[in-house]
Each structure stands twice: as structure tokens, then as C-alpha cells.
Amino acid sequence: xxxxxxxxxxxxxxxxxxxxxxxxxxxxxxLKSLHETLRNNTSSIKDAIKQDTRVSxxxxxxxxxxxxDIVKEHYSxxxxxxxxxxxxxxxxxxxxxxxxxxxGVVYFESQRSHTPFFSVIVASSxxxxxxNCVAMKLEKNxxxxxxxxxxxxxxxxxxxxxxxxxxxxxxxxxxSCLQVLQETQVERPAYSQLVSPKGxxxxxxxxxxDLASAAEQLVAARFAFGGTSPYAPDLxxxxxxxxxxxxxxxxxxxxxxxxxxxxxxxxxxxxPTLAAPKPTSRVSEAFKSLKDSKSxxxxxxxxxxxxxxxxxxxxxxxxxKTAQPIFCITSITSLEHVISLVDEDLEVPNTLLAAYHFGTxxxxxxxSQFINADxxxxxxxxxxxxxxPSAPSFHPIDIEKRxxxxxxxxxxxxxxxAPASQSALSQVVASKDxxxxxxxxxxxxxxxxxxxxxxxxxxxxxxxxxxxxxxxLYGIPLLSCIGASLFFGVRxxxxxxxxx
Numbered sequence: 001x002x003x004x005x006x007x008x009x010x011x012x013x014x015x016x017x018x019x020x021x022x023x024x025x026x027x028x029x030x031l032k033s034l035h036e037t038l039r040n041n042t043s044s045i046k047d048a049i050k051q052d053t054r055v056s057x058x059x060x061x062x063x064x065x066x067x068x069d070i071v072k073e074h075y076s077x078x079x080x081x082x083x084x085x086x087x088x089x090x091x092x093x094x095x096x097x098x099x100x101x102x103x104g105v106v107y108f109e110s111q112r113s114h115t116p117f118f119s120v121i122v123a124s125s126x127x128x129x130x131x132n133c134v135a136m137k138l139e140k141n142x143x144x145x146x147x148x149x150x151x152x153x154x155x156x157x158x159x160x161x162x163x164x165x166x167x168x169x170x171x172x173x174x175x176s177c178l179q180v181l182q183e184t185q186v187e188r189p190a191y192s193q194l195v196s197p198k199g200x201x202x203x204x205x206x207x208x209x210d211l212a213s214a215a216e217q218l219v220a221a222r223f224a225f226g227g228t229s230p231y232a233p234d235l236x237x238x239x240x241x242x243x244x245x246x247x248x249x250x251x252x253x254x255x256x257x258x259x260x261x262x263x264x265x266x267x268x269x270x271x272p273t274l275a276a277p278k279p280t281s282r283v284s285e286a287f288k289s290l291k292d293s294k295s296x297x298x299x300x301x302x303x304x305x306x307x308x309x310x311x312x313x314x315x316x317x318x319x320x321k322t323a324q325p326i327f328c329i330t331s332i333t334s335l336e337h338v339i340s341l342v343d344e345d346l347e348v349p350n351t352l353l354a355a356y357h358f359g360t361x362x363x364x365x366x367x368s369q370f371i372n373a374d375x376x377x378x379x380x381x382x383x384x385x386x387x388x389p390s391a392p393s394f395h396p397i398d399i400e401k402r403x404x405x406x407x408x409x410x411x412x413x414x415x416x417x418a419p420a421s422q423s424a425l426s427q428v429v430a431s432k433d434x435x436x437x438x439x440x441x442x443x444x445x446x447x448x449x450x451x452x453x454x455x456x457x458x459x460x461x462x463x464x465x466x467x468x469x470x471x472x473l474y475g476i477p478l479l480s481c482i483g484a485s486l487f488f489g490v491r492x493x494x495x496x497x498x499x500x
Contacts, residue, residue, distance in 0.1 A: 005135070005169035009105060012133040013176060015160045016104035021131045024080045030128050030157060031075040037156035038121070039068055041148075048144035049117055059225050066387060067121040070401050074129035077405070095417050100409035102131035103178040103192075107169065109137045111182040111196070113323060114228035115387045116145055122388055123180050123403050124153075130408035133161045135177070140166050178408060182389040194392035194407055199353030199374065200234050200321050204338050204367055205246055206359030207239040210379070214358040215249035217381045219327065221356075223257035223307055224383075227325025230390040231354050231381075234321050235312070237338045240331040247329070250309060251302060254327065258304030283308050286324040293319070296330075318345040335363060339370045346372060353390055356381055 020026060038045065042064050049060040089096045106127040110120045120136070127134050136153070138146045150164050182196045189195040205214050222232045238246050287308060291298050296312040296319070303309070307325030315330055318341065332338045342352070352373035357364040364378035375397050382399045391397040398404050427437040 005165040005167055006173045008163040008165050009135055009169055009173045009177065011160065012105045012135055012163055016133050021133060021161055022102065024078050024083050027129060027131060028075060028078050031071055031125065034125065034156045035068060035071045035075065037152050041152055044148060045117060048148045051144045052116065053226060055225055063115050063118045063387060067118045070122050071125045074125045078129060090414050090416050093416055096414040099413050101412045102409050104132060105135060105177045106132045106180060106408060107135045107174055107177040108180045109183055111389050114230065115225060118387045119182055119389050120149060122401055126401065126403040126405055127408045130405040132408050135163045135165055138164050138166065189393055196389040197353060197393050198230065198321060199351060200318060201231055201354045202342065202352060203233040203236045203356040204358065205236060205238045206335065206363045207242050208360045208363060209358035211242060211246050212249050215246060216253050219250055219253040219257065220383065221381045221386060222327045223254065223325045224386055227307060228323045229386040231385045233356060234328065235318055236329045237332045238329055240333055243331045247301065250327065254302065254309060257325065258302060258307045283324045283326055286322050286326055290319065315341060335367060342371050
């Protein structure tokens with residue numbers, strides 16, 4: 001551990017220049033040592049996690065298990081034979097168009113309040129697997145996990161490739177590093193910054209949804225790991241026709257999360273805890289903020305020591321993001337209603353961090369198309385997503401690991417084969433008859449684009465389905481009545497004419 005962050009980064013930069021970390025065997029050795037050290041101290045790590053975050057023993061165990069599993073995955077991904085072949089592709093006359101190199105030094109600030117162990121390991125192990133040196137900021141405080149990590153990581157990793165610092169480096173030192181920022185927010189991240197955004201998360205439950213499944217997954221996502229996951233839903237929109245049935249499922253699923261030292265208060269009964277939660281309650285501050293807001297009306301459905309279920313009505317804007325176990329629900333009249341509410345709340349170019357849509361696939365397609373979110377999930381919530389930080393902005397989301405080795409490398413392609421256009425352009429650049437060749441190229445490029453014939457079919461979208469359903473409900477019975485009236489009218493007329 002270094003007292004001077006700038007000197008620590010300078011030492012790591014010196015190691016990076018030697019390309020020592022590029023060696024596949026060295027990377028495997030680092031990952032193997034990291035996994036051995038962590039797996040031999042799982043009990044201490046679990047105790048530290050529970051002490052710092054107040055999660056259950058099962059949740060702490062899951063966090064440790066998944067973090068260790070990711071280290072194993074990164075170790076297995078280092079294929080010495082394939083990397084050797086890739087290194088000598090140019091020597092063997094093959095292009096290396098997908099070649100990439102490590103950044104060199106990765107500076108890392110982890111999140112502290114949610115699955116801190118998992119967040120540290122997923123980022124640092126991916127950086128090591130990509131062949132980087134790592135500088136990790138772990139401040140000195142009263143938390144148990146940071147001090148334990150300082151000890152374990154320093155034992156597991158080589159001193160000249162890994163450093164722990166306790167304060168912010170200067171901007172000059174950081175300019176040559178890839179920065180992983182899980183807590184610090186940057187409005188416009190640079191290309192050398194992997195920033196975890198703090199956007200809102202919403203869920204939409206359509207009247208066509210499987211209510212039992214939707215309630216089970218949404219309740220778990222909101223209350224698991226203390227409700228601190230950045231991917232926990234901040235507000236659940238439910239069609240007003242199925243709200244009552246949905247709430248019944250939610251109440252059944254939430255009992256085990258809400259119950260604590262005090263009994264759960266249900267159905268909006270006039271308990272003192274509803275009007276004034278105890279100061280020691282985990283949700284007291286967030287609960288007060290929701291009740292005092294003039295942007296909606298609040299109705300407490302259920303409240304316990306470990307969380308609450310609250311209905312918000314007459315929304316003028318969406319509630320702010322929360323890291324507390326409060327399940328907020330509001331009713332909607334249609335899918336267009338929720339799209340309008342979300343669209344009015346978001347400022348350009350902001351997006352939702354995630355959106356969960358429950359209903360038919362066509363409803364999911366419609367919602368994911370018109371609700372602007374970094375990631376949309378139809379009829380499921382990946383529970384692996386609930387661990388760790390939010391995925392870095394402007395990068396494809398990796399649900400399992402959140403960070404991949406591609407995040408910690410930069411493209412550096414190498415080519416030995418000339419492109420197909422080389423021969424044609426060589427006549428323009430190097431030939432004496434360049435004017436004629438250039439004119440031919442222009443004539444060819446200026447030819448009119450021949451428009452392809454469109455397929456003879458009509459796309460059946462969400463609105464078209466509504467039209468067809470309306471025709472089926474009203475048009476067919478009406479046509480049947482008209483047809484029957486004509487049939488019986490004509491038959492009666494013919495009989496009368498015959499007898500006359």
C-alpha cells in the first residue's frame with residue numbers, strides 16, 4: 001500500500017512498459033493466486049460483508065461464490081496456445097484485424113454500499129486477465145471489508161503490478177490510466193473512463209402479464225441485497241384493471257423480506273409506524289421523502305422494519321432513484337400512458353438504466369421500442385444483474401460479469417494483406433493515366449441505385465392488432481346480423497310473392 005498515489009501509479013506505469021503482464025502464463029499465475037487467497041478466506045470475507053452491508057448470510061455467501069466463479073472464468077479464458085497463434089499471425093502472412101492491447105494501468109474506485117466485494121473482484125480480475133497493472137483506491141475507514149481486502153489482495157498479487165492507494169491521484173497521473181469509476185459520476189465520460197451510471201429503473205406490468213411470475217421477480221429485485229442494487233426497480237407501473245390481483249401476489253412474496261423485529265403492518269391500518277417510522281428504520285428517510293413530496297399522493301400498503309410497499313397516485317413526475325427497500329407502485333390506463341409519463345420525466349439525452357416489461361411479446365417489443373433504456377428485459381429479471389455496479393455507460397451490457405477483458409483493452413489491428421480496393425486505387429494514385437481511371441470510378445459510383453421491389457405484405461404491429469381485435473369483437477357480429485336480416489327478409493319476400 002502506497003501513501004503517495006502519484007508515485008504508486010508511476011511505478012505501475014514503469015512495470016506496464018516492460019509488458020510483463022502481457023505474458024499469458026503470468027496472467028494465469030496472478031489469477032490463480034487471487035483465487036487461492038480468496039477461497040482460503042471465504043469465512044472472513046462473508047463476515048466482513050455482513051458487517052458492512054447488513055445482508056443475509058445466504059446473500060453474502062452468494063456474493064462470495066459468484067465473485068470466485070468469475071475469477072475462475074477469467075483464468076480459463078486465458079488460452080496460451082490461441083494467444084501464441086494470434087501473436088504470430090503477421091509472421092504467418094495473416095491479418096490481425098482484431099488485435100488489441102492492454103491499457104497498461106487501470107485505476108479503480110469501487111462502490112461501497114452494494115455488494116462491495118463482488119464489485120471489486122469483477123473489475124480487478126477482468127483487468128488482470130487483460131494484462132493490466134491495477135491501482136485500487138481503498139480509503140481508510142471503520143468498515144471491515146476494505147481493511148480485509150487491503151491485506152488479502154496485497155498478499156495475492158505481485159507488488160509491482162498491483163497497488164492500493166488511500167487518496168485521489170492527481171489529474172496528470174490519471175491521464176495515462178483507464179479509470180473505472182463505480183461511485184464517482186461523470187456527466188460526459190471520456191474514452192478512457194468506465195463510469196457506472198445512476199439512472200432510474202422502471203417496470204411495466206401489462207394486463208396480459210403472468211402476475212405471479214412478475215410479482216415474484218420484481219419483489220426479489222427490489223428487496224434482495226437490502227434493496228441497494230442499482231438495477232432494483234424504482235417504480236412499477238401496473239395496468240389499473242389488474243392492480244388489485246397483482247398487489248395480492250406482491251404481498252405474498254414480500255412477507256419474508258419485510259418482516260423483522262416488528263410485525264408487518266398491512267392494508268394501510270392506522271398504526272403509529274405508518275405515520276412516523278422509527279428513527280432506526282432502514283427506510284425512514286426515504287419513506288419521509290416520499291410522503292412529503294407534492295408530486296404525487298402516497299398510500300402505504302404495507303410496512304415492516306426491513307422495507308415497505310407504497311402506492312403513488314396522481315404522478316406529475318417519477319420519484320428519484322433510491323437505494324432503500326421500498327417497493328413503489330402506480331397504476332396506468334394503457335401502455336401509451338406509461339410511455340408518456342417516462343418520456344416527460346427524462347431529459348434529453350438521458351435514458352433509463354434498465355426497464356422490465358411483463359406482458360405478451362408484442363407488448364414487450366412495443367414498450368422496449370418507445371421507452372428509452374440502456375437495457376430492456378421482457379418477462380424476466382436476470383438475478384445476476386442484481387449484484388455489482390451498473391454496467392459502464394456506452395458499452396454493451398454483460399449480465400454475468402459486468403466487466404469483460406474487452407473493456408480493458410484498446411484496438412491495435414495489424415494488416416499484411418492489401419485490401420480489395422488496392423489495385424483500383426493504385427491506378428489513380430500511382431498511374432500516369434490517373435485522370436481516366438478516376439473518371440471511370442466516378443461514372444461507376446454515379447450510377448443510379450436500383451430500388452428493390454418491396455414485399456407484398458402488410459406489417460401487423462401493435463396498433464394493427466388492436467384494429468383487428470376491434471373488428472373481431474364488433475365487425476363480425478354486426479356483419480352476421482346484417483347477413484341474417486337480409487337472408488330472412490329475402491326469403492319472406494319470395495314466399496309472399498309466390499303466394500300472390
